[in-house]
Amino acid sequence: MLLKTRQLDPPSADKRWKFVQAVMRRNGYHRSALIETLHVVQGAFGYLDPDALKYVSLSLGVPLSRTYGVSTFYHLFRLKPGGRHSCVVCQGTACYIKGSAEILQSIRDVYGIVPGETTADGQLSLLTARCLGTCSLAPVTVVDNTVSGNQDPQKTLEMLGRMADSDV
Amino acid sequence: MYDQLENIPIAEQAEDEKFAHTFHVCVAASCLSLQSDKVLGALREHAAGEETGHHCRVKGVGCMGLCSQGPMVSVSHRNEPGNFAVYGKVSPEHAPALVEAAREREVVSELLCDTGMPFFRRQKKIVLANCGVINPERIEEYIVAGGYQALLTVLTEMTPGEVIDEVVRSGLRGRGGGGYPTGLKWKSVAKAEAKRRKYILCNGDEGDPGAFMDRSVLESDPHRVIEGMIIAGYAVGAREGYLYVRGEYPLAVDRLHKAIHQARRLGILGDKVCGTRFSFNVDIRIGAGAFVCGEETALIASVEGLRATPRSRPPYPAEFGLWNEPTLINNVETFANIAPIIQNGGSWYAAIGTKESTGTKVFALAGSVHNTGLIEVPMGISFQEIVSDIGGGILDGRQAKAVQTGGPSGGCIPAEYFETEIDYESLKVLGSIMGSGGMIVMDDTANMVDVARYFMDFCKTESCGKCVPCRVGTVHMSNLLEKICRGQGTDQDFWALEELCRVVRETSLCGLGQTSPNPVLSTLRHYRHEYLELLRNDDQQQCTDEMEPAS
Numbered sequence: 001m002l003l004k005t006r007q008l009d010p011p012s013a014d015k016r017w018k019f020v021q022a023v024m025r026r027n028g029y030h031r032s033a034l035i036e037t038l039h040v041v042q043g044a045f046g047y048l049d050p051d052a053l054k055y056v057s058l059s060l061g062v063p064l065s066r067t068y069g070v071s072t073f074y075h076l077f078r079l080k081p082g083g084r085h086s087c088v089v090c091q092g093t094a095c096y097i098k099g100s101a102e103i104l105q106s107i108r109d110v111y112g113i114v115p116g117e118t119t120a121d122g123q124l125s126l127l128t129a130r131c132l133g134t135c136s137l138a139p140v141t142v143v144d145n146t147v148s149g150n151q152d153p154q155k156t157l158e159m160l161g162r163m164a165d166s167d168v
Numbered sequence: 169m170y171d172q173l174e175n176i177p178i179a180e181q182a183e184d185e186k187f188a189h190t191f192h193v194c195v196a197a198s199c200l201s202l203q204s205d206k207v208l209g210a211l212r213e214h215a216a217g218e219e220t221g222h223h224c225r226v227k228g229v230g231c232m233g234l235c236s237q238g239p240m241v242s243v244s245h246r247n248e249p250g251n252f253a254v255y256g257k258v259s260p261e262h263a264p265a266l267v268e269a270a271r272e273r274e275v276v277s278e279l280l281c282d283t284g285m286p287f288f289r290r291q292k293k294i295v296l297a298n299c300g301v302i303n304p305e306r307i308e309e310y311i312v313a314g315g316y317q318a319l320l321t322v323l324t325e326m327t328p329g330e331v332i333d334e335v336v337r338s339g340l341r342g343r344g345g346g347g348y349p350t351g352l353k354w355k356s357v358a359k360a361e362a363k364r365r366k367y368i369l370c371n372g373d374e375g376d377p378g379a380f381m382d383r384s385v386l387e388s389d390p391h392r393v394i395e396g397m398i399i400a401g402y403a404v405g406a407r408e409g410y411l412y413v414r415g416e417y418p419l420a421v422d423r424l425h426k427a428i429h430q431a432r433r434l435g436i437l438g439d440k441v442c443g444t445r446f447s448f449n450v451d452i453r454i455g456a457g458a459f460v461c462g463e464e465t466a467l468i469a470s471v472e473g474l475r476a477t478p479r480s481r482p483p484y485p486a487e488f489g490l491w492n493e494p495t496l497i498n499n500v501e502t503f504a505n506i507a508p509i510i511q512n513g514g515s516w517y518a519a520i521g522t523k524e525s526t527g528t529k530v531f532a533l534a535g536s537v538h539n540t541g542l543i544e545v546p547m548g549i550s551f552q553e554i555v556s557d558i559g560g561g562i563l564d565g566r567q568a569k570a571v572q573t574g575g576p577s578g579g580c581i582p583a584e585y586f587e588t589e590i591d592y593e594s595l596k597v598l599g600s601i602m603g604s605g606g607m608i609v610m611d612d613t614a615n616m617v618d619v620a621r622y623f624m625d626f627c628k629t630e631s632c633g634k635c636v637p638c639r640v641g642t643v644h645m646s647n648l649l650e651k652i653c654r655g656q657g658t659d660q661d662f663w664a665l666e667e668l669c670r671v672v673r674e675t676s677l678c679g680l681g682q683t684s685p686n687p688v689l690s691t692l693r694h695y696r697h698e699y700l701e702l703l704r705n706d707d708q709q710q711c712t713d714e715m716e717p718a719s
Contacts, residue, residue, distance in 0.1 A: 030473075036454070066474070070474065073632075074415075075456070075458065076416075076456040077456055093377040094377075130459065130630075131376070131380075133197065133374065133416070135378050135379075135534035135540070136238070136534055137201065147197070148201065149198075149202060
């Protein structure tokens with residue numbers, strides 16, 4: 001079948017492309033595997049760069065415009081590299097009512113970034129989530145994949161400070 | 169005859185006999201974020217250190233419900249079903265004392281949660297029956313708890329028509345929020361003619377902020393959902409199913425992958441399910457963060473690898489769904505209800521709850537109450553019972569002001585209406601909806617205009633952009649609310665807001681747009697004076713502060 005012969009050479013010799021190829025192969029290079037594949041690319045490289053988008057498009061036989069459309073439509077995909085560390089502040093209803101906006105403001109005051117931005121030194125990316133489903137512990141933050149509940153501006157800033165210290 | 173379902177319980181029971189005491193440690197996302205895995209590790213270490221070696225067993229289980237007291241641990245003793253202790257706020261340092269107490273059949277009183285309190289007594293667990301009891305990562309424990317028996321009954325003793333009749337008799341309605349009768353939906357998919365094949369789709373894109381029922385069910389009892397999907401496949405004549413889970417729930421995805429793998433290994437999924445002629449396969453699709461995916465046609469687009477934009481209905485997915493084939497779409501909780509309905513009969517289920525809304529509903533209780541977490545209550549319970557009894561009353565001795573249900577598509581129920589019996593219709597009458605089951609309690613400090621603004625901001629960012637009323641209307645409504653919140657709104661703005669609400673509701677393409685004015689309309693209806701006060705006081709700054717910038 002034509003669809004199964006789209007195995008192309010990846011943009012670079014990076015070994016991580018093997019994961020990407022594996023997931024496309026498992027899905028028979030079918031166009032419906034687009035979102036799955038983008039998840040894997042982002043998991044491996046941290047973000048989706050133009051070369052990756054082109055490669056995935058050609059491999060799955062999907063127009064580049066559609067791949068770009070999909071990768072900008074969904075919130076979880078990012079087209080720019082993130083910072084070394086990430087801090088996600090939940091903006092769900094329960095977290096909002098319990099003061100998550102104050103946490104965002106405090107991070108803005110100290111680090112000078114708003115959600116979606118990365119500090120100039122590339123150390124910290126600030127993100128928001130619509131709801132992490134851990135509403136009982138509101139407000140919730142996720143710093144480098146560690147979920148912490150019952151946060152307030154001070155606790156979050158302390159945690160971010162500790163994280164920066166541990167790098168030194 | 170398929171004998172795995174008989175052999176496994178016998179083997180498991182032999183294993184059980186070796187242990188006198190069993191610790192259940194909650195390892196669902198909420199407790200896990202409070203380091204319940206460390207508690208689990210510490211308990212294992214101490215239990216293993218006992219001289220007999222095999223006295224205590226420690227296992228990780230799903231959500232126990234009382235998330236505000238996490239990490240939760242419960243202890244049971246062999247041959248003593250009534251002797252059951254539940255502990256809250258357990259830390260690894262408590263492990264030695266807990267093991268010691270269990271061995272002496274005593275309790276550690278300072279950590280004990282009162283199992284007699286209304287939070288536990290007032291609930292009726294059907295969907296959550298296994299949550300917090302079995303280890304979600306072992307299919308054997310699900311089978312011991314009676315799992316996959318319903319599937320076996322269906323495959324060996326019932327025709328597809330009989331299965332559908334049973335679901336119709338139960339009166340089960342879609343738990344995703346719409347409340348469409350599940351039996352009717354199954355009937356139309358069964359009747360529809362497929363060009364090649366039919367599909368089952370499980371909607372696990374739980375996007376409402378403040379809702380975490382589906383996540384808890386998937387994390388705590390994944391096999392229950394899979395069993396429901398296989399039964400549905402048999403009933404409507406589908407051989408393939410997709411489970412669509414939010415990308416924000418990595419733990420649920422991980423456990424589902426394990427569950428599907430285990431079910432395949434035992435021959436419960438795949439070719440010849442349980443040795444019969446019926447075949448069924450399930451695959452997982454992971455979302456990438458789009459609230460609109462909860463809408464069924466948008467969900468289908470997303471499974472097909474496209475941008476999740478809805479299309480107009482009819483034709484409904486029952487005739488024209490995934491890959492243009494007849495598709496049955498149900499919510500996670502709906503599928504989780506199927507096995508008990510088959511096992512106990514539709515009339516048993518219909519006897520629970522109210523006449524029009526049967527059975528139980530799982531709610532995610534959050535906000536300003538003492539006990540927050542996951543609860544399952546019969547339909548027809550009142551808000552008062554949920555807030556005061558199950559929730560344990562409002563924090564800091566304050567007064568309840570409202571309960572928000574249905575997320576951004578729902579509305580606020582004021583405290584005056586707390587005696588209302590909860591069902592699909594009564595909530596609609598009050599200007600809200602059942603929704604998927606998020607329930608956020610607000611105390612008297614809540615600013616209702618700000619709440620409306622919060623939800624409108626949410627809808628504005630989540631609008632998929634396909635139809636104009638929703639794409640443009642939500643932005644305008646959000647701007648107007650912003651202005652009113654800042655105390656700069658005029659009578660003209662107020663009038664425009666009401667008019668826009670009506671237009672967007674009437675003319676939007678899908679549920680997201682049509683229901684996006686609900687939070688405004690319900691607060692306008694019950695708290696109109698709060699809006700009017702803001703209009704009059706020109707220089708008052710009532711908005712708590714700015715939200716994230718519009719993207």
